[in-house]
Amino acid sequence: MKVSTIEKFKDRLFDDLDKIDATEKEKKQILIYRYLLTQRLERPYVTNAQLAESLQIYFDITSIGQAYRYIGHVELLVGNIRSSEKAWIRYTVVETLKEAIQRAKASDDIKAMVAAADKLGKYTRLDKEDQEPLPWEEIKPQPVEFVTDPSVLGIEHVENPRALVEKVRKKYMDEIEVEYTEAKS
Numbered sequence: 001m002k003v004s005t006i007e008k009f010k011d012r013l014f015d016d017l018d019k020i021d022a023t024e025k026e027k028k029q030i031l032i033y034r035y036l037l038t039q040r041l042e043r044p045y046v047t048n049a050q051l052a053e054s055l056q057i058y059f060d061i062t063s064i065g066q067a068y069r070y071i072g073h074v075e076l077l078v079g080n081i082r083s084s085e086k087a088w089i090r091y092t093v094v095e096t097l098k099e100a101i102q103r104a105k106a107s108d109d110i111k112a113m114v115a116a117a118d119k120l121g122k123y124t125r126l127d128k129e130d131q132e133p134l135p136w137e138e139i140k141p142q143p144v145e146f147v148t149d150p151s152v153l154g155i156e157h158v159e160n161p162r163a164l165v166e167k168v169r170k171k172y173m174d175e176i177e178v179e180y181t182e183a184k185s
Helices: 005-012 024-042 049-057 063-078 082-104 110-123 161-175
Strands: none
Touching: 005 024, 024 063, 049 063, 049 082, 049 161, 082 110
């Protein structure tokens, strides 16, 4: 099985290219992966379409599909950066509101302190009731009863199923010319 370039070099993507034992094609791919990783980390808001377009321009990739494959490989490596960016923004907002409360308190500005505290409470959803946790211990799986009787499914019992299959086969095989082999039971 052929190992992809990203799998082969994922632990050494930022090593010196001259010290990596790779073909020229693999070195170009490493440069593409470096570019994509850097773009994802420095500019996570850039869309995949913009990244694919820039790959086509900077690395002379003619296939848009190949550009998206490179992007997919990098996303497997770094995960969803946009969700971590969102968590960072949440943290920044909370810290900014805390700082606003401290500054308002230091300057004895009660209105500003109350406004910042109100915003912090709403942002962290402290103004809403906590949702009741699901009673997981009360949830019981449906009992499963294994049966061999087809009538449970609404299928009538057939006395000799092989004879029925042979009868249907003879009826329709004259109309259709198909080669078949008997399955071994």
